[in-house]
Amino acid sequence: MRKFDCKAIVIGVSAGGMLALRKIIPVLSADFPAPVIIVQHMHPYSDNFMIHDLDRKSTLNVRQAEEKENISAGNVYIAPSNYHLLVEQDKTFSLSVCERLNFSRPSIDILFETASEVYQDKLLGIVLTGANKDGSEGAKIIKQRGGKIIVQDPKTAESKVMPQSAIANTNPDHILPLTDIGDFLNKYINKRNK
Amino acid sequence: MGKIENENIEIELLLEAIYQKYGYDFRKYSRASIKRRILHRLAKTDLDSVSEMQHRLLYDVEFFDKLLLDLSVNVTEMFRDPNFYLDVRKEVFPVLKTYPYLKIWHAGCATGEEVYSLAIMLREEGLYDRALIYATDFNEVVLKKAKQGIIPLNEIQKYTANYQKAGGKESFADYYTAKYNSALIDQSLKKNIVFSDHNLATDGVFGEMNLIFCRNVLIYFKKELQNRVIGLFRESLCNLGFLCLGSKESLMFSEYEKNFEPTVKETKIFRKIS
Incomplete structure (x- = not known):
């Protein structure tokens, strides 16, 4: 398989997200060469249980993204609930409480769109299980700028709407069953760039 | 390129x-x-x-x-982050009660929902009559809305829940009058609020404050501007005055971090110590 020269991975996930992420993030190798940035739709005042849980299960460092923080490999960043997460040109995060998009804050589209401004054709976007259409526009923009898209095979999704919508809206590079995605990423992402 | x-x-x-x-x-x-x-x-x-x-x-x-x-981002709500308001009630108000009069600055107040939230709490704690609240924003259209104190009726349910979680002592319905599709905030809450135009990026200090609210404003600023604004707050606060930021904001990127101590870390309540 041809490896992808990837500088960052963005993941969008909604209903059923916690279980889906447990099948992917802990599988990633300790020397995984790209930072992983995740928007998961959560209740506005939800606690950090998911982050602690994933961190405990993973060799990578799983944490909540903080504004102005430098984005670097070895980390899995999760958007804080009730804030949009954006990527700045200097590869740091910024936050916003502006209007919900697709009824969502954080919005997957906003993360995907701003990350693709920065990483352009070196960005990989992944759309997982979810009950709305957030992420479809962002996935399209990532593709337009030369980045790659992976979508979870809707047959393996707890909620099919989000992956189906992403597939309908763009032409994904790969459609994979949930349990294959982690291993695939370990092989697909070029480690030479680290 | x-x-x-x-x-x-x-x-x-x-x-x-x-x-x-x-x-x-x-x-x-x-x-x-x-x-x-x-x-x-x-x-x-x-x-x-x-x-x-x-x-x-x-x-x-x-x-x-x-x-x-x-x-300008004008998304706001009443008693946003109820835990924060609960902490203000528990940790900040007891100190404010020791002062004969209070000056409070709400910087970046948008359409005023959080100013009215603060005013309600001050009244319930018997502090309203000794307080003067400066509510500022750079956007005049938004300030005009804030002055009117009209909130959409479809938000009332959420605001009522927030108010209760924030330690509200009365019934939230006592603070508004419903009319058609909107609710008019109790106009007597405006008595000690001065709404005025102030731009954090370009304007300076205008008074000595006991408490400053500036929530979810700094997140839109680069480090350099954050530093300017936190410096402005430090200059504006009286010694041991309180600074309240948004739940994901910090003083970390300013040179003034050492001039403040956290009163409640989780809800971003700080106190000026030098």
């Missing part, structure tokens, strides 16, 4: 044009969010590029006013 890079140059120039022509300084705002907002406005026009937009806004004040509204 590609399209994105060209666009970034155009945005830079547009912000410079806005500053030189109108005096609003967005040059030190976090760029990703500003850019999205500008491009959204662009998509609603018949203009082809950010450069064309720059030309238009230099010659068309009404067009600029529309863009200005887009550039």
Whole structure:
């Protein structure tokens, strides 16, 4: 398989997200060469249980993204609930409480769109299980700028709407069953760039 | 150089044009969010590029006013982050009760929901009559709305829940009158609130404060502007005055971090110690 020269991975996930992420993030190798940035739709005042849980299960460092923080490999960043997460040109995060998009804050589209401004054709976007259409526009923009898209095979999704919508809206590079995605990423992402 | 890079140059120039022509300084705002907002406005026009937009806004004040509204984030709610309000009640108000009179600055008050939330709490704790609240924003359209104190009726349920979680002592319904599709905030809450125009990016200190609220405003600023604003707050606060930030904001990127101590870390309540 041809490896992808990837500088960052963005993941969008909604209903059923916690279980889906447990099948992917802990599988990633300790020397995984790209930072992983995740928007998961959560209740506005939800606690950090998911982050602690994933961190405990993973060799990578799983944490909540903080504004102005430098984005670097070895980390899995999760958007804080009730804030949009954006990527700045200097590869740091910024936050916003502006209007919900697709009824969502954080919005997957906003993360995907701003990350693709920065990483352009070196960005990989992944759309997982979810009950709305957030992420479809962002996935399209990532593709337009030369980045790659992976979508979870809707047959393996707890909620099919989000992956189906992403597939309908763009032409994904790969459609994979949930349990294959982690291993695939370990092989697909070029480690030479680290 | 590609399209994105060209666009970034155009945005830079547009912000410079806005500053030189109108005096609003967005040059030190976090760029990703500003850019999205500008491009959204662009998509609603018949203009082809950010450069064309720059030309238009230099010659068309009404067009600029529309863009200005887009550039400020005015999403807010009453008793946003109820835990924070609970902590203010428990940790800040007992100290404020030891002062004979209080000056409070709510910086970046948007449409006023959080100012009225604070006013309600002050009243319930017997502090309202000795308090003077300065509620400021750079956007005059938004300030006008704040002064009216009208909230959409469909938010009432959420605000009522927030109020209760924030330690509200009465019934939230006592603080508004429902009319058609909106609710009018108890107008007597306005008595000690002064709404006025102030721009954190360009204006200075205007009084000595016991408490400053500035929540979810710093997140839109680059480090340099955050530093300016936190310096401004430090100068404005009396010794041992309180500074309350948004739940994801910090003093970490300013040179003034050591001048404050956290009163409650989780809810971002700080106290000026030097």
